[in-house]
Amino acid sequence: MEADIAPVAALMADPTRATMLTALLSGRALAAGELARLAGVSAPTASAHLAKLLDGGLVEAVKQGRHRYYRLKGHEVAEVLETLARISARPAVRSLRQSSQARQLEEARTCYDHLAGRAGVALFDGMRERGYLAGGEVTAEGERVLGRLGVDVEGARRARRRFAPECLDWTERRAHLGGALGAALTGVLLEEEWLVRGRAPRSIVVTEKGRRGLEATFACKELTSH
Amino acid sequence: MEADIAPVAALMADPTRATMLTALLSGRALAAGELARLAGVSAPTASAHLAKLLDGGLVEAVKQGRHRYYRLKGHEVAEVLETLARISARPAVRSLRQSSQARQLEEARTCYDHLAGRAGVALFDGMRERGYLAGGEVTAEGERVLGRLGVDVEGARRARRRFAPECLDWTERRAHLGGALGAALTGVLLEEEWLVRGRAPRSIVVTEKGRRGLEATFACKELTSH
DNA sequence: TGCATCCTTCGGTGAGCGTCGAAGTGTCGC
DNA sequence: GCGACACTTCGACGCTCACCGAAGGATGCA
Numbered sequence: 001m002e003a004d005i006a007p008v009a010a011l012m013a014d015p016t017r018a019t020m021l022t023a024l025l026s027g028r029a030l031a032a033g034e035l036a037r038l039a040g041v042s043a044p045t046a047s048a049h050l051a052k053l054l055d056g057g058l059v060e061a062v063k064q065g066r067h068r069y070y071r072l073k074g075h076e077v078a079e080v081l082e083t084l085a086r087i088s089a090r091p092a093v094r095s096l097r098q099s100s101q102a103r104q105l106e107e108a109r110t111c112y113d114h115l116a117g118r119a120g121v122a123l124f125d126g127m128r129e130r131g132y133l134a135g136g137e138v139t140a141e142g143e144r145v146l147g148r149l150g151v152d153v154e155g156a157r158r159a160r161r162r163f164a165p166e167c168l169d170w171t172e173r174r175a176h177l178g179g180a181l182g183a184a185l186t187g188v189l190l191e192e193e194w195l196v197r198g199r200a201p202r203s204i205v206v207t208e209k210g211r212r213g214l215e216a217t218f219a220c221k222e223l224t225s226h
Numbered sequence: 227m228e229a230d231i232a233p234v235a236a237l238m239a240d241p242t243r244a245t246m247l248t249a250l251l252s253g254r255a256l257a258a259g260e261l262a263r264l265a266g267v268s269a270p271t272a273s274a275h276l277a278k279l280l281d282g283g284l285v286e287a288v289k290q291g292r293h294r295y296y297r298l299k300g301h302e303v304a305e306v307l308e309t310l311a312r313i314s315a316r317p318a319v320r321s322l323r324q325s326s327q328a329r330q331l332e333e334a335r336t337c338y339d340h341l342a343g344r345a346g347v348a349l350f351d352g353m354r355e356r357g358y359l360a361g362g363e364v365t366a367e368g369e370r371v372l373g374r375l376g377v378d379v380e381g382a383r384r385a386r387r388r389f390a391p392e393c394l395d396w397t398e399r400r401a402h403l404g405g406a407l408g409a410a411l412t413g414v415l416l417e418e419e420w421l422v423r424g425r426a427p428r429s430i431v432v433t434e435k436g437r438r439g440l441e442a443t444f445a446c447k448e449l450t451s452h
Numbered sequence: 453t454g455c456a457t458c459c460t461t462c463g464g465t466g467a468g469c470g471t472c473g474a475a476g477t478g479t480c481g482c
Numbered sequence: 483g484c485g486a487c488a489c490t491t492c493g494a495c496g497c498t499c500a501c502c503g504a505a506g507g508a509t510g511c512a
Contacts, residue, residue, distance in 0.1 A: 003311040006244035012235035014470075022231065032489060042472055047490055049470085057313075066479040066488045080309045081231065087283075087302050089229035240500075258459060271501055273460055292458045292509040 011056045012084065016041050017049050021058065021072070025081050026202065027113035027183075029062060029071035075178060107224055108195070108204040114182030115195070119206055119214075119223055124176045126218035138181065145217065150188045156180035237282045238310065242267050243275050247284065247298070251307055255288060255297035333450055334421070334430040340408030341421070345432055345440075345449055350402045352444035364407065371443065376414045382406035 012018055019039040024030060030038075036046030050070055053059045060073040072078055108119035115123060127133045132142030143153050157180070177185065189195045194210030197203065206214070206223050214220040238244055245265040250256060256264070262272030276296055279285045286299040298304050334345035341349060353359045358368025369379050383406070403411065415421045420436030423429065432440070432449050440446040 003315040004241070004244070005248065005307065005310040005314050006239055006241045008310055008314045009235050009244065010239035013232055013239035015230070015232040016470080018230065018232035018235065033487095036489095041470090043489065044473080044491080045471055051490085068489065076309065076313050080306065080313060083302065083306045083309060084231040084234055085229040087306060088231045088234045242500080259457095262459095267500090268502055269459065270461080270503080274500080277460085294459065 008056060008058070011053055011058055012081070014049070016045065017053060020046075020049065020053070020070075021077075021081055022085070024059065024070065024072045025078060027071075027110065029069040031067045031069055033067075035070065104198055104203050104205070108206055109202045110186070110204055113186065114176070114178050115186045115189070115204065116176050117204070119195075119204070119220075120176035122220040122223060123214060123218055126214070126220040127177070130219050132218070133177070146185065149185075149217070150192070151181075151184050153181065153184075156184045234282060234284070237279055237284055238307070240275070242271070243279060246272075246275060246279070246296075247303075247307055248311070250285065250296065250298045251304055255295040257293045257295050259293075261296065334432055340403060341412045341415070341430065342402050343430070345421075345430070345446070346402035348446040348449060349440060349444055352440070352446040353403065356445050358444070359403070372411065375411075375443070376418070377407075377410050379407065379410075382410045 012021060016039045020035045023035065023038050032046055032050055033043065035050065036043050039046060039049075041049075050059070050061075053070070054061055057073055058077050059070045062069045062071070072081075106117055108115065108117040110116065114120070124133075127142065130142075131139055132145055133139065138146065138153060146153050176182070186195070189210065190197070192210075192213075193207055194213050195204050196207055198205045211223045214223060238247060242265045246261045249261065249264050258272055258276055259269065261276065262269050265272060265275075267275075276285070276287075279296070280287055283299055284303050285296045288295045288297070298307075334341065334343040340346070350359075353368065356368075357365055358371055359365065364372065364379060372379050402408070412421070415436065416423070418436075418439070419433055420439050421430050422433055424431050437449045440449060
């Protein structure tokens with residue numbers, strides 16, 4: 001009893017809303033109009049859907065001029081969407097190409113706006129092992145190492161979102177680094193081309209340079225490069 | 227990726243199916259009839275729902291004699307249900323006062339018209355442990371003990387609602403006693419002032435008298451009194 | 453074999469909701 | 483200010499789907 005999952009599930013059950021939500025899974029905030037186009041419905045229809053999602057607490061809205069940007073509210077929503085997607089994809093995996101893409105996503109992908117998958121978990125473990133992270137905070141040594149990499153730790157700390165939360169990864173059943181710091185670090189790794197975006201929507205590939213760098217800097221093991 | 231989450235979400239979006247799925251979350255395999263009673267629908271309706279769940283790959287069926295047992299298919303389904311439940315339960319808890327109330331509600335509260343929360347689960351477990359309940363029915367000894375307390379067991383049995391169903395509790399992930407008997411028993415406990423209603427809408431407080439009584443009569447342990 | 457139990461299929465009914473066009477509100481640029 | 487734009491609200495239409503009663507297998511027990 002107590003927690004009625006039906007209403008929340010119903011919000012994800014409509015194809016139009018599902019398309020919007022998966023689009024927002026990228027972590028970016030999208031305007032109502034963009035979401036309408038993306039889902040292939042008229043503006044009124046999209047507005048009605050977004051109102052429901054807002055009311056249900058699945059998204060939050062930021063008004064900016066005459067635009068209204070929507071984004072997922074909280075990492076838990078992203079987790080459910082990811083897990084749901086995995087279940088939905090289960091009977092599929094028909095072509096060889098699809099299953100190869102699935103393996104790539106397990107290896108490394110973006111979750112919201114930070115690194116997830118096996119690579120994300122390995123990075124997180126390595127940072128704790130080396131004493132760069134402890135108790136949800138960055139240690140002095142961690143801050144030095146991250147700063148040398150080009151990560152704006154202070155800026156991340158001032159951000160309005162949680163600083164360095166653990167983000168639970170269902171494919172790995174392990175935590176990886178989320179929040180402002182996770183996003184900032186991932187941004188730097190992409191700039192430095194330790195990571196590059198793959199062809200599939202959220203896929204990430206660890207480059208050879210990245211593999212060496214991650215191993216040297218964060219003691220990450222078992223990373224598949226390229 | 228690009229997995230269509232809508233169809234799977236739709237399977238969880240119906241209240242009847244959601245009730246069935248959460249009931250199966252216990253891990254046990256339940257017969258179609260049990261699920262029908264649990265969800266409060268007719269056998270044909272339940273059958274239709276189960277067919278959909280089966281087709282959608284959320285449950286699997288095991289035929290055994292004339293019974294057909296259903297259970298969740300794969301741990302991933304359970305994971306989604308759990309995460310969904312966490313989201314669904316989210317919206318509350320803002321002020322300190324609210325969170326204190328939330329703790330009280332976790333301890334004991336009414337669920338519809340019967341006792342839930344830790345106290346409800348403890349009561350249910352105690353009754354089974356002492357052999358007052360078995361297989362969804364009240365034993366002869368149970369009926370004697372309840373009768374001495376002032377519970378009209380016969381009246382509850384004649385009621386038009388289900389007699390003594392297990393009611394799944396989300397905060398505890400365990401069952402407590404629902405139905406006509408659960409309501410009747412809770413009514414008596416309130417009359418006898420073993421329980422009193424708190425200030426928040428559904429809150430219940432176990433009195434010191436109630437703690438002693440529940441422990442002596444039903445072997446309930448770990449009850450916070452007053 | 454006969455009967456009860458468990459479950460399913462079939463047919464018909466009703467409610468809920470996603471859809472869009474038209475009109476209304478607020479914001480930016482000239 | 484006056485259109486242009488982004489978004490929302492309103493009203494009406496249509497379709498899907500959950501629901502039940504009755505009937506049809508399938509299984510177990512005497």
